[in-house]
Amino acid sequence: xxxxxxxxxxxxxxxxxxxxxxxxxxxxxxxxxxxxxxxxxxxxxxxxxxxxxxxxxxxxxxxxxxxxxxxxxxxxxxxxxxxxxxxxxxxxxxxxxxxxxxxxxxxxxxxxxxxxxxxxxxxxxxxxxxxxxxxxxxxxxxxxxxxxxxxxxxxxxxxxxxxxxxxxxxxxxxxxxxxxxxxxxxxxxxxxxxxxxxxxxxxxxxxxxxxxxxxxxxxxxxxxxxxxxxxxxxxxxxxxxxxxxxxxxxxxxxxxxxxxxxxxxxxxxxxxxxxxxxxxxxxxxxxxxxxxxx
Numbered sequence: 001x002x003x004x005x006x007x008x009x010x011x012x013x014x015x016x017x018x019x020x021x022x023x024x025x026x027x028x029x030x031x032x033x034x035x036x037x038x039x040x041x042x043x044x045x046x047x048x049x050x051x052x053x054x055x056x057x058x059x060x061x062x063x064x065x066x067x068x069x070x071x072x073x074x075x076x077x078x079x080x081x082x083x084x085x086x087x088x089x090x091x092x093x094x095x096x097x098x099x100x101x102x103x104x105x106x107x108x109x110x111x112x113x114x115x116x117x118x119x120x121x122x123x124x125x126x127x128x129x130x131x132x133x134x135x136x137x138x139x140x141x142x143x144x145x146x147x148x149x150x151x152x153x154x155x156x157x158x159x160x161x162x163x164x165x166x167x168x169x170x171x172x173x174x175x176x177x178x179x180x181x182x183x184x185x186x187x188x189x190x191x192x193x194x195x196x197x198x199x200x201x202x203x204x205x206x207x208x209x210x211x212x213x214x215x216x217x218x219x220x221x222x223x224x225x226x227x228x229x230x231x232x233x234x235x236x237x238x239x240x241x242x243x244x245x246x247x248x249x250x251x252x253x254x255x256x257x258x259x260x261x262x263x264x265x266x267x268x269x270x271x272x273x274x275x276x277x278x279x280x281x282x283x284x285x286x287x288x289x290x291x292x293x294x
Contacts, residue, residue: 023118024156025110028193030063030077032157036117037133037150042141044076049083049094049141051130061159066193069235070218071107074120082106085143088124091131094141117153119146127152189221205246207293209239213272216241224248227292230257238285242270249294255280256289 025031033042035051041060043052054060061077074083081096084105097106108128109121120128122143129144133151146152186192190203200219202208206226211217220228220235224247228234242251244267255261255278262279270276278287 023110023113023116023154024158025064025118026156026158027195027198028064028066028072029195030061030159032060032159033062033074033120034155034157035130035151036153036155038130038135040135040137044079044081044096045138045140047081047096049096049128050138051141052137064156066187066191067107068187069220071109071123073106074108083108085122085126088122088126088143090126090144091142094128094143113148113153117155119148119152120154121146128154190223191219191221202245205248207245207248207251207291208243209288209291210241210243211237211239213240213274215243215269215271222291222293224293227259227290229259229290231288231290232257239288240273240285242266242273244269251294252292253284253288254290255287259290259292261289262287 032054034040034054038051040051041054042062043050043057044059052060059076059078063075063077065073065075067073075081076096079096079098081098084095084097084103086092086095104123107123109123111119111121113119122128124143125146126143127146129142130151131139131142131144133149144152186203190206191200191208192203193199194201199215200208200210200221202221202223204223206221206223208215208219208221209231210219217240218235220231220239222228231239244251250265250267252259253264253266255263264276264278264284266276273285274283276284278284280287
């Protein structure tokens with residue numbers, strides 16, 4: 001039973017983890033987003049998302065910014081407005097609003113699709129869709145039930161080194177981090193995305209567990225003195241690497257939730273947790289139920 005549950009959790013993680021290096025998406029940054037079937041990029045007509053001919057206009061550029069674990073805001077590089085869907089129904093148009101208080105309808109998940117392309121999924125699991133695959137310039141984009149066809153698949157092409165306002169200087173030590181404010185700010189756990197290193201980092205002292213080896217992919221972080229009592233509930237799936245920040249000196253990793261079961265303490269960065277074994281002999285990456293950062 002335990003093995004079946006672990007398999008289900010891994011499959012869930014593979015389904016929900018955001019894609020990197022598929023469809024050209026390589027983490028937060030500035031992109032042109034182009035439909036696979038029509039070969040036309042995202043653009044704006046007033047407050048509506050449309051497809052248009054490729055002109056090189058700045059309005060065809062979009063800043064993809066973290067909006068939480070595994071989700072992103074998609075903001076126009078010119079106006080700063082964020083994409084959101086109007087209603088949870090087929091055919092609902094995609095708006096671009098400048099509300100300073102983002103709402104859940106502005107959070108999008110990126111998922112891998114056929115031939116290395118990407119789906120852009122609303123929180124109700126409906127992807128952005130070009131109606132009937134029309135090639136008409138100025139056609140309004142919508143959300144619609146998933147079909148996996150080319151009219152719902154997109155490619156991302158970087159059009160700048162970083163989102164607007166991001167300095168090319170990155171913090172080199174803890175004092176620099178304390179003075180540093182990324183353009184998207186820090187989230188509730190003190191995380192920020194370092195565009196140059198293409199990885200999540202943590203302000204101050206603490207640890208981050210990463211979805212992929214070598215500190216890549218989405219990260220679950222905790223400051224020193226904090227703990228995560230149920231890793232699988234907080235973020236279902238497998239974490240494959242671990243990095244320390246600031247003066248954090250160790251992390252206690254428990255086999256089960258609520259700090260139960262066997263415990264293993266680590267005190268250095270680990271680029272591939274599959275190489276380590278839990279006290280029970282299984283790959284450590286499969287046995288992270290809860291942890292305490294110190």
